[in-house]
Amino acid sequence: MDKLVSQIEASPAGCTAVAPRHPQRQVIEADVARFTKAVQVPENVRFQVMDCEADGFVYQGQTIVLSTRLARMNPQQRFFIIAHEMGHLRLGHHGAMRSFVARIVNDHPDEKLARAQLVSGLSQISHQHEFDADAFAVRAMESAALQPEQAAWIFDSIPSDKDNATHPSAPRRAQAIRSMARQPQDR
Template sequence: MERVTRQVPLPPGVHFEVLDCPVDGFVHKGRTIVISARLARMSPAQRFFIIAHELGHLKLQHHAAILSFVSRAVSSSPDESGARALIASGLAAISHQAELDADAFAVRAMLDAGLDADEAARIFDGMGEGSDNGTHPSPGRRARAIRSAALN
């Protein structure tokens, strides 16, 4: 974590927690970056990527953008049903873009730190092509986007 925060300073009031959890990392309430204990089994470059990715969500203000989208959907809809439909139709695309943007942020940080960004792509290669879900692009799509970001 120290190497990442030298490259990407930790925002004020944000802290890390390491937990035994099934996902590699996530941001909780915009103030806590939760990192899975299983990251210890990853290469140093892959750990760097996961931590920088979560910092990217904070630096790029993804939580605020999603809250703003939901707020606009609710206030512009005539009823709850309309708000739910609007949110359902747009939230996945916003979330997918946020994930890809956080990946690109982490790749830039890796390159600035002199790390091999292909290590990050290999995380997703190991998951197979997969398919998009409601919150994340498919592993194959993410691996390709990471490799593309590393070239730019």
């Protein structure tokens, strides 16, 4: 089971370490410091800033890996990405995914059949986790007096309009963020 979980989980193995004085790393670390003042972060959670293709991801259920690439975004958008990854942790998505894999492995002792069942159910659970983490981030932005519309703009700039195995399409996410965000008169 651990082998299957590790195969579907993002890993910092494809990332590159960056020096502590790297300017983009310093920007992201300053964002993390501001974030931890606005949002309660469990004591066991670690943040790691590296040069990665992905903007951010959770590794092994307790480390939030953030890419220096985030420095290209504005501070509110970076807050959203950090909050989104925190949402995965706070909502227990790593444990839910492990449980999902365990159920499949227990129900299908044949590895080939287990993998087929995993693939068929992975998108639905993963997409829901992404929407739930986005909702957590929108609420965190609103609590910090930031504008969730900034988060929607992240997805407006992504050209892909198709879902993939792990993430809903950018337009679907932008629309969901906008529908979750309170209207200005509600603030």
